[in-house]
Amino acid sequence: MKNIITIGLPSKGRLRDKSLDFFNSRELKILSSSKERNYFASIQNKPNIKIIYLHAKEIIQRLGDGTLDLGISGLDLLNESEKNIKDKILIKKKLNFGYANLVVAVPDDWIDVQTIADLEEVAFNIRLKKNRRLRVATKYPNLTNNFLISKGVTQYKLIPSLGATETYPFIGSAEIITDITSTGKTLQDNDLRVLKDGLILKSSACLFISKNKNLNLNSISNIIK
Numbered sequence: 001m002k003n004i005i006t007i008g009l010p011s012k013g014r015l016r017d018k019s020l021d022f023f024n025s026r027e028l029k030i031l032s033s034s035k036e037r038n039y040f041a042s043i044q045n046k047p048n049i050k051i052i053y054l055h056a057k058e059i060i061q062r063l064g065d066g067t068l069d070l071g072i073s074g075l076d077l078l079n080e081s082e083k084n085i086k087d088k089i090l091i092k093k094k095l096n097f098g099y100a101n102l103v104v105a106v107p108d109d110w111i112d113v114q115t116i117a118d119l120e121e122v123a124f125n126i127r128l129k130k131n132r133r134l135r136v137a138t139k140y141p142n143l144t145n146n147f148l149i150s151k152g153v154t155q156y157k158l159i160p161s162l163g164a165t166e167t168y169p170f171i172g173s174a175e176i177i178t179d180i181t182s183t184g185k186t187l188q189d190n191d192l193r194v195l196k197d198g199l200i201l202k203s204s205a206c207l208f209i210s211k212n213k214n215l216n217l218n219s220i221s222n223i224i225k
Contacts, residue, residue: 004050008062008071011039011053015205018097019072059208064088066212076102076180076203080140090209098205100182102140104147104198107169107176108191115197116151119176123155126175133157137168138178140200147178147200166190 010016023030029044030051041051054062059071060078064085072095078086106113113122123134134156138144141158148156159174166186168174178200181187187194 003048005048005069006050006052006067008052008054008059008068008073009041010056010059010072015056015072015074015098016053018095018205022072022095022097060085060089063208063210066210069210071208071210072205073208074098074100074203075206076100076140076143076201078206078208079201079203080142082142088211090211091206092209093207095205095207098203100180100203102143102178102180102200102203103187103194104178104200105166105176105187105192105194108193113195115195116148116153119195120151120153120155122175123153127155134176135159135174136176136178137161137165137174139165140178140180143200144178151197166192 009019020030023043028046030041031044032038032041032051039053041053043049043051052068054071056073057077059068059073060081062068063071063073064081066088070092075091075094078089078091104116104119106119110122113119119134126132126134135158136144136148136156137159139161141160144158148154159168161168161177161179165177165179167190168177169192170190177192179187180203181194184194
């Protein structure tokens, strides 16, 4: 069928649930397969629209290469992407869910470290005493780099995190972290706190459109309105 519109939705968690609510609120009933691992769906009475469930990060990648026409994902993931990806994606609508902050967090017992300026002092002390850089565990290297450099922090090394970033300072893999948090509870539960000026980005879920496709916006007006 010609003029198929392909939409990427998050495959799991609250972001998936809220995305489905977003479509339902626009009288667009998503028809998913009863099979547990089926990643495709459709919209009732909209044969020209195809839904694909993907990881939120992959939605950004597929919008960038034009595989998807539209998608719901996080603003943090768009901003973390390389420029050649970001330049091909349009933020059509910021949605009222998926709120979270990307922050710099340090161990609670670092009582003398309250701000980014304090962090730079610690970084120089680590360099002087241990002959290495302050280690920062993160899943967001681009945003973290840009933020720390903009604040004048230079003596650090990024440690890629594959999961449970909150544990890194306590298993000896890093001194501090940057991480995404919605309530701050996970950080608190792991004896971490956010620096007073440690907000890197306020994020939320967004409806994105790929610039690679010339969409007929009338055909999706009830989605983007």
